[in-house]
Amino acid sequence: MKKIKSEKIDSLIHLFLELFEKKCLKKAVFSRPDATDEIKSVITPKKIAGNDILQLEIFSKDNKAYHINIKNDFYKECEQIFYSHSQINIISTLGDCQFMRSKGGRETIIGDSKIRDKLTGNSIDSLDYQSNNKEKKYILSGGEDFLKKLGISDENGRIHDKMQAKFRQINKFLEHIKSIEKYLPSDNLNIYDLCCGKSYLSFAVYHYFKYIKGISISMRCVDLKADVIEYCEGVAKRLGFDGMEFTCADINAYKMDAPVHLVISLHACDIATDIVLNKASENGARVILSTPCCHHELNHTINCDSLEFVTKHSMLRQKLCDALTDSLRLLKLEGEGYEVSALELIDPEDTPKNIILKAIKRDNINFEKIKKSREEYLLVRKFLLGEK
Ligand SMILES: C[S@@+](CC[C@H](N)C(=O)[O-])C[C@H]1O[C@@H](n2cnc3c(N)ncnc32)[C@H](O)[C@@H]1O
Structure with a gap:
C-alpha cells in the first residue's frame, strides 16, 4: 500500500539521485x-556494460539475499x-545523512543540508563505480602469452586452478607498480628483480611496461638457482622478451648498473629481503617494492626484557618479530632518504606473506627527518637486541 506523499522523502530521493548522478554515492541502507x-x-x-546502475540487495529473514539491478526509471x-x-542512511563522499520515521509518523532528516551545500561547491570528490565482476579490474586478463608460457593459464587464457592465487598476486603487484610509475622516467627504464625465482613478476612487469605502456625497458633478474635461471632464459627467448637478462648469482655479490629506477622483490627468504633493500638503497634506487617472506632473524636474536610478556608466547613472539622487522626495515630506509609505507599486497587468505614495503626516494632531502629516523633506528635496535 502506497504511503501518503511526503515532501521530506521526495527531497531525499532527489538528493540520493543527484549523489548517484554526480558519482558521490557510496551506498544507502x-x-x-x-x-x-x-x-x-x-x-x-555499480557499473554494468559501461553504464552506471543501482544495485538493490534485499536481505530476507530466510537468510537469503535477492539482487535487483535498477537500470532506468530510477x-x-x-x-x-x-x-x-x-529508516534510511545515505553514505556518500560528501558526508552521510539519515532519515527516520517514528511510529507516530513524525519524519526527521539529519545531515542532508551539509551534503546539499557541498554538492553546489566547485570541487566534489567523485567515485569510479565498479563492476561486480572483479576479474575485469585486473591489469592482466590471463590470455597474455607470457602467462601461458609460464604455465599460469592454458591455451584459451583460462587460469589453471592451482595458479589462481599466483595470478591474483601478480595482478596486485602490477597495481602497486601502476601506483608508482609516476616516480619513474618515461622511457629507458632500468629495473631489477632480486631473488627472482621463476620470475613470474619480472615477466609481468616487463609485459606491463613494454607492451601495455609502450616503454623501453631493461629488466635484470637475479637468483641463486642455476636451473630456474636457465628455465627463465628459455621462456624469455621463446617470448622474444629481449630486454630481459637473467643472472645466476648471490645478490650479496651482484653489481648493479646505474641508474637504478626500480627494484622489486617478491618473497626473498628471511634476511635476503634485507640484502635486497640494502642493495637497492646503496645503488640509489628511485623506487623499491618488496614483499618480505619468512622472518626468522629477529625471532632468534630478540633480547628485550620489557617485551617478555609477548615474547614468552611463541606464536605472538613470531607475529611481533614480523611486524618489528618490517618496521625496522622501513625506518632504516627512511634514514636513507626514502618516503616509506607498508601496504597489503593480496588477500591474507591467499598467503600470510602479504605485506608490501614501498619506498620512494625523496626529491627534497629533509635532513632533519633523516637524522631523526637514523637515531630512532639505532635506539630501537639497541632496545630490541639488548645492546649496551
Ligand atoms: C621464495 S622464492 C621467491 C621467488 C620469486 N620471487 C617468486 O616470488 O616466485 C625465494 C628465492 O630467493 C632466492 N634467494 C635467496 N637468497 C638469495 C641470495 N642471497 N641471492 C640470490 N637469490 C637468493 C632463492 O633461490 C629463491 O629462488
Whole structure:
C-alpha cells in the first residue's frame, strides 16, 4: 500500500539521485522495512556494460539475499523503496545523512543540508563505480602469452586452478607498480628483480611496461638457482622478451648498473629481503617494492626484557618479530632518504606473506627527518637486541 506523499522523502530521493548522478554515492541502507519477511535492503551504485546502475540487495529473514539491478526509471523504482522503509542512511563522499520515521509518523532528516551545500561547491570528490565482476579490474586478463608460457593459464587464457592465487598476486603487484610509475622516467627504464625465482613478476612487469605502456625497458633478474635461471632464459627467448637478462648469482655479490629506477622483490627468504633493500638503497634506487617472506632473524636474536610478556608466547613472539622487522626495515630506509609505507599486497587468505614495503626516494632531502629516523633506528635496535 502506497504511503501518503511526503515532501521530506521526495527531497531525499532527489538528493540520493543527484549523489548517484554526480558519482558521490557510496551506498544507502534501508532498515525498519514495512515488509515483514525483510531484514533490510542496501542500494549500491555499480557499473554494468559501461553504464552506471543501482544495485538493490534485499536481505530476507530466510537468510537469503535477492539482487535487483535498477537500470532506468530510477525515480520510480527508488520511490517504492524509500517509501517502504522507516529508516534510511545515505553514505556518500560528501558526508552521510539519515532519515527516520517514528511510529507516530513524525519524519526527521539529519545531515542532508551539509551534503546539499557541498554538492553546489566547485570541487566534489567523485567515485569510479565498479563492476561486480572483479576479474575485469585486473591489469592482466590471463590470455597474455607470457602467462601461458609460464604455465599460469592454458591455451584459451583460462587460469589453471592451482595458479589462481599466483595470478591474483601478480595482478596486485602490477597495481602497486601502476601506483608508482609516476616516480619513474618515461622511457629507458632500468629495473631489477632480486631473488627472482621463476620470475613470474619480472615477466609481468616487463609485459606491463613494454607492451601495455609502450616503454623501453631493461629488466635484470637475479637468483641463486642455476636451473630456474636457465628455465627463465628459455621462456624469455621463446617470448622474444629481449630486454630481459637473467643472472645466476648471490645478490650479496651482484653489481648493479646505474641508474637504478626500480627494484622489486617478491618473497626473498628471511634476511635476503634485507640484502635486497640494502642493495637497492646503496645503488640509489628511485623506487623499491618488496614483499618480505619468512622472518626468522629477529625471532632468534630478540633480547628485550620489557617485551617478555609477548615474547614468552611463541606464536605472538613470531607475529611481533614480523611486524618489528618490517618496521625496522622501513625506518632504516627512511634514514636513507626514502618516503616509506607498508601496504597489503593480496588477500591474507591467499598467503600470510602479504605485506608490501614501498619506498620512494625523496626529491627534497629533509635532513632533519633523516637524522631523526637514523637515531630512532639505532635506539630501537639497541632496545630490541639488548645492546649496551
Ligand atoms: C621464495 S622464492 C621467491 C621467488 C620469486 N620471487 C617468486 O616470488 O616466485 C625465494 C628465492 O630467493 C632466492 N634467494 C635467496 N637468497 C638469495 C641470495 N642471497 N641471492 C640470490 N637469490 C637468493 C632463492 O633461490 C629463491 O629462488
